[in-house]
Amino acid sequence: MPLLEIKNLHAGIEGKEILRGLNLTVNAVEVHAIMGPNGSGKSTLAYVLAGKAGYEPTAGEVLFNGKNIFEMAPDERAAEGLFLAFQYPLEIPGVATMTFLRTALNAQLKKRGQPELSTPEFLKRVREVAKKLDIDPDMLRRGVNVGFSGGEKKRNEILQMALLEPKLAVLDETDSGLDIDALKIVSEGVNRLRSPERSFIVITHYQRLLNYIVPDVVHVLSKGRIVKTGGKELALELEARGYAEYQQEEAAA
Amino acid sequence: MNVTADVKVMKTAAESALAQTFAQARARLPGGGAIAARRQAAFDVFASEGLPHRRVEDWKYTDLRALMRDAKPLASPPDAKAKAKAKHAGALIGDIDARRLVFVDGAFVPELSDLAALEEGLEISSLADALSEPTALLDAHLGKLAPLADVAVALNTALMGDGAVIRVSTGSTIERPLHLVFTSSEEPAASFVRSLVVVEPSARVMLIESHDGPAGSDYQKNAALELFVGDKAHVDHVKIIGEGDGALHVSTLAAAIGAHARFNTFTFTSGGAIVRNQLFLNFDGEETVAHIGGASVLRARQHADTTLVANHVARGCQSREVFKSVLDDEAHGVFQGRIVVKPGAQQTDAKMMTRALLLSDRAEADNKPELEIFADDVQCGHGATAGALDEELKFYLMARGIPAAEAEALLIQAFLGEAVEGIEHAGLREALMDQVAAWLKARG
Numbered sequence: 001m002p003l004l005e006i007k008n009l010h011a012g013i014e015g016k017e018i019l020r021g022l023n024l025t026v027n028a029v030e031v032h033a034i035m036g037p038n039g040s041g042k043s044t045l046a047y048v049l050a051g052k053a054g055y056e057p058t059a060g061e062v063l064f065n066g067k068n069i070f071e072m073a074p075d076e077r078a079a080e081g082l083f084l085a086f087q088y089p090l091e092i093p094g095v096a097t098m099t100f101l102r103t104a105l106n107a108q109l110k111k112r113g114q115p116e117l118s119t120p121e122f123l124k125r126v127r128e129v130a131k132k133l134d135i136d137p138d139m140l141r142r143g144v145n146v147g148f149s150g151g152e153k154k155r156n157e158i159l160q161m162a163l164l165e166p167k168l169a170v171l172d173e174t175d176s177g178l179d180i181d182a183l184k185i186v187s188e189g190v191n192r193l194r195s196p197e198r199s200f201i202v203i204t205h206y207q208r209l210l211n212y213i214v215p216d217v218v219h220v221l222s223k224g225r226i227v228k229t230g231g232k233e234l235a236l237e238l239e240a241r242g243y244a245e246y247q248q249e250e251a252a253a
Numbered sequence: 254m255n256v257t258a259d260v261k262v263m264k265t266a267a268e269s270a271l272a273q274t275f276a277q278a279r280a281r282l283p284g285g286g287a288i289a290a291r292r293q294a295a296f297d298v299f300a301s302e303g304l305p306h307r308r309v310e311d312w313k314y315t316d317l318r319a320l321m322r323d324a325k326p327l328a329s330p331p332d333a334k335a336k337a338k339a340k341h342a343g344a345l346i347g348d349i350d351a352r353r354l355v356f357v358d359g360a361f362v363p364e365l366s367d368l369a370a371l372e373e374g375l376e377i378s379s380l381a382d383a384l385s386e387p388t389a390l391l392d393a394h395l396g397k398l399a400p401l402a403d404v405a406v407a408l409n410t411a412l413m414g415d416g417a418v419i420r421v422s423t424g425s426t427i428e429r430p431l432h433l434v435f436t437s438s439e440e441p442a443a444s445f446v447r448s449l450v451v452v453e454p455s456a457r458v459m460l461i462e463s464h465d466g467p468a469g470s471d472y473q474k475n476a477a478l479e480l481f482v483g484d485k486a487h488v489d490h491v492k493i494i495g496e497g498d499g500a501l502h503v504s505t506l507a508a509a510i511g512a513h514a515r516f517n518t519f520t521f522t523s524g525g526a527i528v529r530n531q532l533f534l535n536f537d538g539e540e541t542v543a544h545i546g547g548a549s550v551l552r553a554r555q556h557a558d559t560t561l562v563a564n565h566v567a568r569g570c571q572s573r574e575v576f577k578s579v580l581d582d583e584a585h586g587v588f589q590g591r592i593v594v595k596p597g598a599q600q601t602d603a604k605m606m607t608r609a610l611l612l613s614d615r616a617e618a619d620n621k622p623e624l625e626i627f628a629d630d631v632q633c634g635h636g637a638t639a640g641a642l643d644e645e646l647k648f649y650l651m652a653r654g655i656p657a658a659e660a661e662a663l664l665i666q667a668f669l670g671e672a673v674e675g676i677e678h679a680g681l682r683e684a685l686m687d688q689v690a691a692w693l694k695a696r697g
Binding site for chain 1: 644645646648649650651652653654655656657659660663664666667668670671
């Protein structure tokens with residue numbers, strides 16, 4: 001059974017159709033890259049998968065671990081092992097990062113019927129993960145993402161991912177707004193998490209990120225559909241030639 | 254004075270009942286000639302104005318004439334049963350160590366209060382005793398701050414039965430907070446409590462007022478506190494309004510703050526059917542720093558009105574006003590805040606912020622911030638917001654596995670936390686956040 005199966009997915013926002021019959025299958029262990037021009041539906045796909053209000057599907061099906069995700073609330077999808085690293089992580093003043101992380105982790109464990117972590121166990125886990133991502137533990141006492149730089153926010157997303165250990169992580173333009181050093185740290189963080197129990201969908205506009213997170217499969221998304229699928233060399237090809245031909249193909253079709 | 258003449262001008266049942274109450278009680282209320290005359294003068298204000306109603310600007314959102322269907326008779330002295338129950342009153346402050354002064358239905362109960370081993374520089378007596386044998390302290394301070402023009406204060410002055418009279422003498426630091434516990438018995442009655450606290454120069458004290466009572470009883474409470482903060486004194490005042498769900502609660506803090514002082518006051522409101530919390534603050538001395546705050550959590554058809562007047566008379570004072578309310582169901586939150594800067598109050602730095610979080614379409618928040626500035630070298634500002642929970646933030650939390658109710662609870666706690674931060678006492682901050690957690694839990 002594939003980990004994720006998207007069949008003929010149609011979805012949009014405010015009555016405007018953005019995904020128009022998208023098909024995608026992701027198996028365990030695989031790293032898929034989804035590339036595409038602005039407006040092709042990349043972020044919409046990420047939000048539909050995570051269950052954001054307003055991004056409801058109009059047709060099609062998405063099975064995660066064989067279960068219909070459209071019957072699950074966002075927190076249930078997360079507990080099932082789906083993780084979305086946000087393109088623009090939000091600031092939550094007044095909610096300490098530590099509280100946020102512990103509440104999230106324990107809520108997931110509880111939903112899966114596993115024992116919750118005690119405070120010392122939790123702190124130990126967080127410190128280990130933070131160290132690997134070069135995150136100062138003092139930052140975790142602050143409000144979630146409050147006063148964090150763009151790079152720190154993205155690292156905090158990866159920290160959450162490392163802590164929550166999802167089966168499938170969807171990285172929505174994780175490279176946006178990162179300088180090369182931050183990009184390396186974030187990519188190393190992701191690579192460390194690659195494992196036989198985990199798959200990734202890396203959504204990006206640019207090939208640059210894929211130098212560091214090397215995908216197994218590359219898809220080109222255009223106008224709400226996957227129009228081409230290839231190996232990692234497809235990303236290089238896109239970098240050299242741009243998206244113009246895919247947009248034209250679509251227009252001609 | 255012909256009392257029946259007063260009754261005639263009364264329009265509503267509650268107004269008539271209050272007039273009758275005064276007529277019947279005035280002979281036995283504590284205090285001799287001068288006090289009795291003062292009561293009568295205060296009652297005359299009520300007699301000519303009646304209960305405040307919506308056309309009285311300061312009471313625009315809390316129309317007592319319409320809201321008060323009746324006026325309860327004055328509470329009788331608490332019996333043994335009421336006293337026994339009051340042993341557990343004041344639990345709203347959690348387990349922090351404080352000196353308890355317990356008032357049941359407005360009457361001081363010494364046997365429930367902790368008057369042992371008073372710290373040096375601390376004097377405590379009951380108002381009833383002080384009125385019977387007025388001291389220099391009482392003569393010099395009682396009625397000097399609470400504005401009689403306000404009808405709630407006028408009624409309190411006319412009918413004041415008991416309360417606390419506290420003096421902290423010059424230079425004394427009282428480590429253990431004083432906890433004034435105002436609790437009500439099952440008897441649906443009215444109580445009028447009046448307290449006087451004089452904190453002399455360079456003294457330090459923390460004062461906690463908690464108000465509670467039984468659920469399902471429509472008792473009425475009018476509580477006023479006159480507070481003098483001397484030069485270089487440091488006073489923390491926290492009021493917790495956790496009345497029973499049927500209660501009418503009107504309370505007033507009238508304070509005069511001296512120079513180079515620190516003054517913090519915070520009101521937490523979670524109980525009562527109708528609550529009016531008034532703050533009349535005068536910054537009479539220069540270079541004082543004050544934090545004035547409040548947090549309310551309201552549900553069902555609760556109505557809570559905070560009305561604040563911060564009057565900057567002296568130069569160079571800094572005041573921060575932060576008030577937050579969380580409104581669920583059909584609750585109604587009101588904030589009226591007025592910052593006045595007198596001509597002599599140059600270099601005043603006053604900033605007022607009020608925010609309401611509406612958890613239901615039927616909840617209502619009214620905000621009326623005002624600045625009246627008569628000096629030209631000042632920094633003053635105000636901001637007001639009202640809105641629903643941020644759905645984007647909620648989604649972010651849910652996308653990490655946090656269920657909807659828990660995500661909302663985290664956001665609500667964060668929202669109120671910013672206001673509660675203003676309280677210096679860590680234990681009390683925790684106790685109030687526990688109250689918030691309990692409120693959220695009951696929300697389900």
